[in-house]
Amino acid sequence: MQALTLPLSQAISQDTVTQGTPSQPTLQDVADRCGVSTATVSRCLNAPDRVGKDTRDRVLAAIDALGYAPNFGARLMAAGRSNTIGAVIPTMENAIFAQGLQAFQDGLHQAGFTLLVASSGYDPQVEADQVRTLASRGADGLLLIGQGRDKAVYDLLHARGLPALLAWTYRADAPHPAIGFDNVAAMAELADAVLDQGHRRIGYISADTTTNDRAAERLAGVRAAMARRGLSDGDLELCTVPYGIETGAQAFRTLMTQTNRPTAVMCGNDVLAAGAMGAARDLGLAVPKDVSITGFDDIELAQVTSPGLTTVHVPHAQMGAKAADALVARVAQDAPLISVKLPTRLVMRGTLGPAP
Amino acid sequence: MQALTLPLSQAISQDTVTQGTPSQPTLQDVADRCGVSTATVSRCLNAPDRVGKDTRDRVLAAIDALGYAPNFGARLMAAGRSNTIGAVIPTMENAIFAQGLQAFQDGLHQAGFTLLVASSGYDPQVEADQVRTLASRGADGLLLIGQGRDKAVYDLLHARGLPALLAWTYRADAPHPAIGFDNVAAMAELADAVLDQGHRRIGYISADTTTNDRAAERLAGVRAAMARRGLSDGDLELCTVPYGIETGAQAFRTLMTQTNRPTAVMCGNDVLAAGAMGAARDLGLAVPKDVSITGFDDIELAQVTSPGLTTVHVPHAQMGAKAADALVARVAQDAPLISVKLPTRLVMRGTLGPAP
DNA sequence: AAGGGTAATGTAAGCGCTTGCATTCGTCAA
DNA sequence: TTGACGAATGCAAGCGCTTACATTACCCTT
Known part of the structure; x- marks a missing residue:
């Protein structure tokens, strides 16, 4: 076993650099080996039932023996399909x-x-x-x-x-x-649950909505739910950041350090929410006693925070x-x-x- | 906005199913369009300096106009490289x-x-x-x-x-x-830290070591560190499970519900450790007061648990x-x-x- | 026994591109 | 003026595969 403090170390082993021609076996090789035409071999691969059973067995054995694998480029060109x-x-x-x-x-x-x-x-x-x-x-x-x-x-x-x-x-x-x-409806349902808990000042951490329509739709969902309760846009404190745990944490700090801070912070996805959770912990805020936080997506992360993240499950x-x-x-x-x-x-x- | 309770719903829109031949423009088309040979067009793409400047400009313009894109299969076959x-x-x-x-x-x-x-x-x-x-x-x-x-x-x-x-x-x-x-050394270093804290009964949650050499090496690292302190294999309680948060949680429960349970549970990676953290919470065990838990990899997850996971950072x-x-x-x-x-x-x- | 049908296989024409070699043409030195 | 030379370009041979069509060999049916 080596010392862990070894510096980033040097060359040790290297592969054999290009030699000879490792040229692959081709359909022709397989065909030759069992005395049939390339067409037959090809059919063995693509339409096995159009080939006699014993021929097929022979061909498949040869393919195995030669380690033949079809050339993708050739196949693509000839057949026009790539699977x-x-x-x-x-x-x-x-x-x-x-x-x-x-x-x-x-x-x-x-x-x-x-x-x-x-x-x-x-x-x-x-x-x-x-x-x-x-x-x-x-x-x-x-x-x-x-x-x-x-x-x-x-x-x-x-x-x-x-x-x-x-x-x-x-x-x-x-x-x-x-x-x-339906991103809009799903987030609206979550927003309803939040509003049902009596929250009226809502913070929302979103990903960039201009290049991400899911983010835009989720935001629209929150807005719709709030509008249905007669809340105005002014009651929603929006913070847009790139995706990431750290950016989520920053956004949360921004939202919570302003005057008249939100009592619930909804996040456009679980990653941002996880960041928010971390920031809340650092700020000494208890979740959900001092502030509620929600996510979206229900990825693994959501089970790992403490307490577990309230979120929208996506199948x-x-x-x-x-x-x-x-x-x-x-x-x-x-x-x-x-x-x-x-x-x-x-x-x-x-x-x-x-x-x- | 739609009701969220809508059942898994039916056909709405469909794409236009195969029609005509959408056949792509080829090198030949480009060549024809500017009265040069396919060779010249090809060279414009692969070795621009071997073509006259004005010809090149003309060709590139044509390529643009036609929306030409090289056919990968043909290229692969002819050149033998795929990039x-x-x-x-x-x-x-x-x-x-x-x-x-x-x-x-x-x-x-x-x-x-x-x-x-x-x-x-x-x-x-x-x-x-x-x-x-x-x-x-x-x-x-x-x-x-x-x-x-x-x-x-x-x-x-x-x-x-x-x-x-x-x-x-x-x-x-x-x-x-x-x-x-070095998976062995890295995990050994972590194990040293654990042992330094006075732990002598160690639980270890590992991924399957038969098909995963990193998992095997990490386990070996723990064993080596323990051996260096004169601890025997009997002091290590091993539990092998597939990767996953849930499997990590199960393994943790298994380890902790036996008599003479470990005081520290090391995990082969952060995912397992995150599962263990969740299980600890559910069992009412405080981390690290009642039991210590460690991970490996330092992925995002590790920052999100509460408290944050002690782990090995991998670059x-x-x-x-x-x-x-x-x-x-x-x-x-x-x-x-x-x-x-x-x-x-x-x-x-x-x-x-x-x-x- | 002859004709027709079917299953199994072979023949060969590309698919679109790269590239070695041949050709053309303008330039320059002698 | 001529020949040599290099730059720019064209020609054409594949690359390995699929598949429409042709061929062959049987097996039935009448």
Whole structure:
């Protein structure tokens, strides 16, 4: 065992740098080896029932023996299909999309599809780039997050004939097929619960609403709920920050150090809320006695804070799985993409209490 | 706004199902449009300085006008390079690899490379499959997690001439280039800190050590530290569970409900530790007064528990960035892959205290 | 026994791009 | 003026695979 204080250390082992030609076995090699044509081998792989049983066995054995694996580029070019679905998500940094994406990937894998993931960092320009990249890589279909993006992107998809499914969003009036939930209504329901506890000064920590339509919708949900009770916009103290635990903490401090501070701080998602929880602890504020805090998404984080975060549960896994099924059906059987609205559910843990 | 209680709902909008041929513009189209050969257009893209300035401008304009994007499959087949790096990680579900991966992706993107991510679910068989898939997709290089995997996988990589870099691991005696940290030493250091607090009955919650060499190494670190103090294996209460917050909680309950229970519970990573924290709360045990808990990794979760988790900080972002640089250099300039050991650091938050 | 049908397999034409080599053409030195 | 040379460009051969169509070999049916 080594001392832990070793400095960042030096070269130890290295791989063998490019030598000879490791050239892969090709269809032709397999064909030669069992005295059939490449067509037959190809059919063994793509339509096994169109090949005689013994030939098939022989071919499969040869494939195994040679360690043959089809060349993706060639296949893509010849067949025009890639058995690949691309996904562009805003970020991989936090766990918001992790569980849904994992389910999505599992679903695809089961159907023999591969998932290509790209992240945009919430930048529309980058997202457009990533879509282009995935398209030119031959993705057969795409999963995108949210509705809000440049028309140019939708045009590109249409021009390419590339089916796209939107996720983490659902709006009855949306022009594109989507699978998700109603951000507005879900956050409004949570806001109702908060207002029911007698809170009238509400703080709200939001992600940037200009490039993130889910964030905008959630904010709209709070506003709607407040309006229904006759509360004005002035009763909502808004603080917009980038996603992150630390930024959430800062925003919370900002909200709580002003005069006439809110009695409840609602957050656009659990990550921000977790940050707020930490800041509350540091400020010596008891949750929910001194201040209530809520989140949104119900990711793992929400169970870990103390007390557990009151939040909105989103069926991530179900959404990912259904999205995979839908896209596979669309790509493989030309089934139309259909919008689906999934139910969300309030999860009352311990961070929401009556107004002091 | 809709009622939140709406049932999982039905078809609303659908995309236009396959029509006409959306066929993309090709190199030939671009070439025709400006009266040059495809070779010239290709060179404009791949070796601009080998083309006259005015021709180049004309071609680039045409590319823009036509919205041309190169066909990846064709390019891969003709050139044999894909400008793609693949990564196979155990899971996307929790945040353990998220931050490192994000940094990795950023680094690659900056160098003009694309990242392909696949996850294995800690299943060696699936991992081997994913490696094969990525290889046949023309990945120019691979990032893999940990050292432990079947020799067949390494053979495959070697046969393909596919450079691979291992991450989240570093061992001086390792046969393959790796960038990471010394799991054994890092966990031993943490165990020393625990033992320094007078704990003698140690509980340890581990992930499955048979398919996860990092988990095995961390466990070895604890054992080594204990051995150095003359403690026997009997003083270590081991509980092995799959990764997860809930499984961590269960394991903690198991450890604490037995007679002669441990005074400190060390966990193989922060996710398990977060679960343990929750279980401690539910059992009415104060941390660290009644029991100490430690984690490993220092992911976001670790800041969110109350009190904050005492853990081992791993330089995820640095690791991801360096891995990207190394692989790009290897692929683009044939630079040898070099093993790098990064420093870890104990983070004393609040969950480790003196033995009761 | 002949004709027709079917299942199994082979033939060969691309898919869109890169790149080694050939060609063209203008420039410059002798 | 001529030849050599280099820069710019064109030509065309693949890269490994899929698939429409052609061919072959059987097995039935009448």
